[in-house]
Amino acid sequence: MRWLKSAGCWPSALLLAGRVGLRAGPRTASGSPRDAGELQGELDRFGGVSVHLARHRALHGLDAAAFRRLLQAALQQWRSEGRVAAWLHVPILQSHFIASAASLGFRFHHADSHSSTLTLWLGDGPSRLPGYATHQVGVAGAVFDDSTRKVLVVQDRNKLKNMWKFPGGLSEPGEDIGDTAVREVFEETGVKSEFRSLLSIRQQHGSPGAFGKSDMYLICRLQPCSFTINFCQQECLKCEWMDLEKLARIDNTTPITRRVARLLLYGHREGFDKIDLSMEEFPAVYTGLFYKLYHRELPESYRDTAGTD
């Protein structure tokens, strides 16, 4: 891993950075209003500079060619000052400036809803800027009723081949794994449930369902809190409580469903501690945010070895 690409270290610097006034080089000639010669930028501790176009009222009346001259002068100055990267944050209604930036080498880093962010590496060698989100995360819920040995399964509507699978779907932004599983199961089947453990993780690349990005799919073990099925007609063709041994045997299911059914069968017979990853919440060291950690159950004697978690 290269310096600037350290997980999580680059953009946090943007938050820490102070704002500085940056004159965009010598005042440009015709076409630019008098007061558009200043681009207010923010330095970060990695030697980059970030410009939020929304904060530049003087740019409002500027045409694309004048903006290009302004940006070109700014780039010249930033290079002379040894800046290693430039970031442009562009509100969607100011997108007419994007092609100008692109003609100077800027490319999209990402865009979401009302704005886009462009980047240009100014330092030596290849860019060391970190990329954007690379994965979508989906979660399925294996709702297993230990007393009846039945598990909740669905068949999707609109599939080329009808196969039994666990209900599930994509995480909403900012949603925890267990919460996605419980929500998706309820939305698809009407069954209420509680998170028990994480069972399995699938990683897949280039899935056509992920806009060219990668896909991480997690399967959770859930405990049912209600049993009446009221399934989503738009999404599901069938939904039922199926005997777990049957699901582990039948052909019209996906390989991942069959594998997890057998894992559940093993857990049911030998103890769920054989298959579960338990979950615990921790405070993050630097940010004070909380995160969730999933791994095999650790005996109490190992938790208390010394120090505090």
Added chain:
Amino acid sequence: MRWLKSAGCWPSALLLAGRVGLRAGPRTASGSPRDAGELQGELDRFGGVSVHLARHRALHGLDAAAFRRLLQAALQQWRSEGRVAAWLHVPILQSHFIASAASLGFRFHHADSHSSTLTLWLGDGPSRLPGYATHQVGVAGAVFDDSTRKVLVVQDRNKLKNMWKFPGGLSEPGEDIGDTAVREVFEETGVKSEFRSLLSIRQQHGSPGAFGKSDMYLICRLQPCSFTINFCQQECLKCEWMDLEKLARIDNTTPITRRVARLLLYGHREGFDKIDLSMEEFPAVYTGLFYKLYHRELPESYRDTAGTD
């Protein structure tokens, strides 16, 4: 989960869709070249229509106002035809059309490098279009030498507090978990290693290091293939082979590192089968792509219950 948001089902439809000629309503008046009145769109099986501006040579000479009239007419027609969504794929050098689309309600879905994609929901009720990638994925490698009971740890440079941790970093686009772990360990420390198992998964939201997106961090158990440390001076302050029992005890480490050190200690004493998630590769049912599945080791007798995996 709602119909269109089914994990992975929407965009695959775009690939399956045939292309159809769509007239953008009545020929618009002044400002638009004669042949710009046709937008070539692709229908998908969910009732959406997708337009690739790069394929419309007639748009090249068009100004933003004329494009807006063209798009407005097209939207009117698509609505009358019952289309539920519109997608615009915009090359970066045609970004001057974006503000026009935004003024008609389009918003960024995503952007990457040379192009952006905008969406507008045309159907009833709130949008049921799937979002874009929500997570970055990082991987750390816990390289443990069973014979000496030592584990490879680093201290990051440029951190406010120096703490021992496992080497690791962000996955490159399309990179498997184990490959990221092995690559990051080598880049940071110069030590070669092989993937053995997945040990733990951390999920965190709103991390400042993820441009507002979520973060999934996985820790793998790796087997060392070489032992000489040649660490990256740009990234690491220190790097050493540390006694595992010491790492499980000391204070200047992160909670996740200490927890995984204790998990490793448990595995070392009681057998790694107590802590490991094993990995296996499967072919995907619909796409023919391969994916990797991680879960607890399943005894042979359960793998062979019936049917084939």
